Amino acid sequence: MNRVVLMGRLTKDPEARYSQGEKSTAVARYTLAVTRSYKRDGEPDAYFINCVAIGRIAELAEKYLKKGSRIVIDGRIQTGSYTDKDGRKVYTTNVVIEHQEFAESKKTDDGFEEAEDVPLD
Numbered sequence: 001m002n003r004v005v006l007m008g009r010l011t012k013d014p015e016a017r018y019s020q021g022e023k024s025t026a027v028a029r030y031t032l033a034v035t036r037s038y039k040r041d042g043e044p045d046a047y048f049i050n051c052v053a054i055g056r057i058a059e060l061a062e063k064y065l066k067k068g069s070r071i072v073i074d075g076r077i078q079t080g081s082y083t084d085k086d087g088r089k090v091y092t093t094n095v096v097i098e099h100q101e102f103a104e105s106k107k108t109d110d111g112f113e114e115a116e117d118v119p120l121d
Contacts, residue, residue, distance in 0.1 A: 002076040004095050006049060007103050008034035010069045014053070016062035028058035030065065032073065032095075051075070053097040061100065074099040 009032070016028040030053075033046040051073060053061045065071065075097040084090050 003074070004077055005072065005074050006032060006034050006095065007070070007072045008032040008046070008049070010065055010067055010071070011048065012067045014058075014061040014065050016058050025055055026053075026058035026062070028053040028061040030061065032071070050092075050094045051097055052078075052094045053100065057097055057100060061097075065100075070103040072101055072103045073097050 011031040011033050014028040014030040016026050018024040018026055030051050032049045032051050034049055035046050036043070039045060073095065075095045078094050078096045080092045080094075082090055082092070
């Protein structure tokens with residue numbers, strides 16, 4: 001079974017691109033900062049996980065998610081590789097998102113919390 005569930009904050013706004021062709025498909029990429037439960041001296045406080053959303057999930061990520069948004073994602077790990085311009089093999093690991101949702105309420109101007117009722121998948 002290949003299943004991943006993570007909660008963290010976006011490190012920047014999602015970037016969406018659309019495939020070429022008769023039926024273009026949105027592909028959004030973002031990085032999720034997931035707090036480490038423990039750390040050694042000199043290590044970062046978080047893991048930085050590369051995420052990929054495809055189709056409707058990508059469109060919703062681009063529209064509603066912003067840098068700092070705290071979300072929960074559910075998906076699968078996908079590994080791959082490519083050869084860079086210098087001829088070196090580069091290995092990649094991404095989480096392909098199947099479900100995403102807000103993990104906190106949005107603060108209003110008057111300081112109260114307002115529930116986010118936006119379908120993200």
